[in-house]
Amino acid sequence: MQFKLPAFLRQLLKATSFWKDNDLILREFQYFPKIAILAVVFSLLAAAFEGFGLGFLLAFLQNLVNPSAEPFQTGIRWFDLWILGINTSETSRLFRVSGLILLSTWLRAGFNYLTYVYTEKAQMHLVNRLHKRIFEQWQSLSLSYFSKSQSGELLNSITSEIGRLRQVFNLSAFIMTKGLTLLVYVAIIFSISWQLSISSVMLFVLLGVGLSTLNKQVREASFPVSQANGRFASIAMEFINGIRTVQSFATQDFERRRFYKASDDIVEAGTNAVMGWAIVRPLAEGLATTILIGMIIVALTVFVANGTMQTASLLTFLFILFRLVPAVHEINGNRALISSFRGSVDNIKELLRTDNKPYLPNGVREFTGVKKAIELVSVDFGYDPIHLVLQNVTLTINRGQMTALVGASGAGKTTLVDLIPRFYDPTQGKVLMDGVDLREFDTNSVRRRMAVVSQDTFIFNTSVRNNIAYGLDGVDEAAIWEAAKFANALEFIQEMPEGFDTQLGDRGVRLSGGQRQRLAIARALLRNPEILILDEATSALDSVSERLIQESLEKLSTGRTVIAIAHRLSTIVRADKVVVLEQGRIVEQGTYQELLAQGGKLWKYHQMQHEVGSTAG
Numbered sequence: 001m002q003f004k005l006p007a008f009l010r011q012l013l014k015a016t017s018f019w020k021d022n023d024l025i026l027r028e029f030q031y032f033p034k035i036a037i038l039a040v041v042f043s044l045l046a047a048a049f050e051g052f053g054l055g056f057l058l059a060f061l062q063n064l065v066n067p068s069a070e071p072f073q074t075g076i077r078w079f080d081l082w083i084l085g086i087n088t089s090e091t092s093r094l095f096r097v098s099g100l101i102l103l104s105t106w107l108r109a110g111f112n113y114l115t116y117v118y119t120e121k122a123q124m125h126l127v128n129r130l131h132k133r134i135f136e137q138w139q140s141l142s143l144s145y146f147s148k149s150q151s152g153e154l155l156n157s158i159t160s161e162i163g164r165l166r167q168v169f170n171l172s173a174f175i176m177t178k179g180l181t182l183l184v185y186v187a188i189i190f191s192i193s194w195q196l197s198i199s200s201v202m203l204f205v206l207l208g209v210g211l212s213t214l215n216k217q218v219r220e221a222s223f224p225v226s227q228a229n230g231r232f233a234s235i236a237m238e239f240i241n242g243i244r245t246v247q248s249f250a251t252q253d254f255e256r257r258r259f260y261k262a263s264d265d266i267v268e269a270g271t272n273a274v275m276g277w278a279i280v281r282p283l284a285e286g287l288a289t290t291i292l293i294g295m296i297i298v299a300l301t302v303f304v305a306n307g308t309m310q311t312a313s314l315l316t317f318l319f320i321l322f323r324l325v326p327a328v329h330e331i332n333g334n335r336a337l338i339s340s341f342r343g344s345v346d347n348i349k350e351l352l353r354t355d356n357k358p359y360l361p362n363g364v365r366e367f368t369g370v371k372k373a374i375e376l377v378s379v380d381f382g383y384d385p386i387h388l389v390l391q392n393v394t395l396t397i398n399r400g401q402m403t404a405l406v407g408a409s410g411a412g413k414t415t416l417v418d419l420i421p422r423f424y425d426p427t428q429g430k431v432l433m434d435g436v437d438l439r440e441f442d443t444n445s446v447r448r449r450m451a452v453v454s455q456d457t458f459i460f461n462t463s464v465r466n467n468i469a470y471g472l473d474g475v476d477e478a479a480i481w482e483a484a485k486f487a488n489a490l491e492f493i494q495e496m497p498e499g500f501d502t503q504l505g506d507r508g509v510r511l512s513g514g515q516r517q518r519l520a521i522a523r524a525l526l527r528n529p530e531i532l533i534l535d536e537a538t539s540a541l542d543s544v545s546e547r548l549i550q551e552s553l554e555k556l557s558t559g560r561t562v563i564a565i566a567h568r569l570s571t572i573v574r575a576d577k578v579v580v581l582e583q584g585r586i587v588e589q590g591t592y593q594e595l596l597a598q599g600g601k602l603w604k605y606h607q608m609q610h611e612v613g614s615t616a617g
């Protein structure tokens with residue numbers, strides 16, 4: 001459900017700094033308007049009952065201070081007659097007003113409770129929405145975003161920074177509810193005496209300005225303390241780091257004098273500064289009390305003496321003033337805190353910005369598989385705009401055939417195959433599926449028909465079974481078992497403490513590179529992909545593992561379109577097409593035998609592997 005504020009209200013909110021600091025939060029309220037509105041309504045009601053309570057307190061004091069005076073009236077006839085009982089005895093009136101004070105207090109407490117509950121609820125909904133918004137964004141971003149952004153930073157944004165935003169929300173809610181109560185206070189004191197109200201507000205504002213100036217000066221005066229602390233730290237550090245030199249030069253006495261002096265300097269600077277720090281609070285208290293006493297004297301000698309104000313009203317006025325001053329302080333303190341969280345709010349805003357991130361706009365066509373070929377047409381690609389990693393790559397990958405990529409480390413092999421499941425879009429040129437641009441397809445429908453098997457396949461923190469059946473629902477046990485067997489993984493799985501139920505990943509068993517790859521093969525097999533991307537392990541595996549993997553890969557490849565990155569040339573001798581990449585460009589392509597016969601790059605790699613038995617990549 002969407003809820004929009006009227007335009008004039010939005011303009012008004014925009015004009016205030018509250019809006020500026022909290023637009024991210026306020027904008028989210030439209031998605032859970034009921035909770036947000038209820039939180040505001042309850043805090044209004046709490047403020048109203050605070051006001052009623054104070055009004056009744058005035059009546060109570062009037063009855064108490066001057067029992068014979070005209071009873072307190074609201075002007076609402078039925079209320080004055082039946083509830084306040086203006087025609088009843090003094091004692092009855094006192095009881096009635098006490099009852100009303102109690103009732104207002106309990107109702108206020110009740111509404112405060114509801115305000116708290118609904119503010120917390122709104123806060124949880126807000127965080128929930130932001131979590132989901134960020135996640136949705138992560139889902140639709142190109143992989144290049146994740147390689148650029150440190151995963152720690154991203155994690156920090158979704159945990160700590162959102163935690164700080166939550167605090168901003170709480171502080172803002174506090175400011176709003178306290179602000180409403182303040183308005184009620186101000187309305188009451190103005191209704192008691194506008195002259196006294198204006199003069200007290202002016203005096204307290206003056207006091208506030210004066211104190212904050214003093215505070216600033218005191219903070220500046222504490223600068224020598226931090227300088228002295230800094231000097232002390234560096235001397236201590238120098239001593240520790242240079243202890244060998246100090247001892248060998250027998251300069252202990254010299255170092256002692258330096259160290260003692262630095263430590264004494266802290267005491268001296270601190271002593272001077274503390275006189276400034278310590279003065280602020282008592283000065284504030286003294287001045288505030290002086291103002292209050294001054295006002296009481298003026299009120300008593302002028303307003304009460306000439307009959308324009310009753311003693312009870314004066315008492316109520318002072319009572320409210322005593323509550324008002326700390327409330328203003330609290331609001332100001334919280335505003336300052338909100339400003340200190342500005343960085344976190346800005347970080348989240350930055351994270352949610354959509355105009356500065358590499359999105360992969362999703363197409364609408366459903367991908368139903370390749371009938372003829374995947375083609376790369378004049379493809380350029382760079383992870384950044386300056387360095388092209390692939391240049392003018394044109395390549396046809398025929399359906400049902402095996403295409404192998406060969407080249408030195410850093411030639412761009414992984415980058416090239418990453419374009420096929422659309423982890424990235426080419427900077428220039430196109431990837432075509434039977435002549436249709438890959439960007440026109442729904443990316444998920446493309447990826448569902450592909451599987452990538454590589455040594456650094458991610459292993460999730462879950463059981464072996466769930467890792468094999470990752471992302472598939474309702475796969476039967478026999479199929480998982482078959483896939484594991486087929487991938488030559490059954491043996492090592494059965495040797496694990498709990499077989500298919502063994503927990504893997506960070507909190508479970510760690511797998512070797514070869515075992516990971518065999519699990520990846522089992523995972524891929526279960527998905528029965530039409531297009532298979534194989535990224536051969538670069539690190540050396542023992543010959544048994546290598547043979548097992550090779551065996552299962554060959555079985556897995558049968559009848560599929562395979563794009564393989566090969567480091568060991570022996571694995572691609574039977575490939576239908578071998579493509580040699582050098583510095584992002586295709587330099588040779590043909591069958592293995594054709595390329596060998598040409599005596600070019602592949603021939604060189606072939607010679608090298610046969611001479612040293614090492615890998616090409």
Ligand SMILES: Nc1ncnc2c1ncn2[C@@H]1O[C@H](COP(=O)(O)OP(=O)(O)OP(=O)(O)O)[C@@H](O)[C@H]1O
Binds near residue numbers: 414416617
């Ligand atoms: N995420 C990335 N961000 C920036 N540059 C990258 C990224 N991934 C790879 N590169 C750079 O792109 C170039 C090609 O890398 P790529 O991984 O495609 O080569 P490769 O042929 O697969 O190498 P290897 O055989 O070592 O795996 C390299 O210079 C590499 O530094």
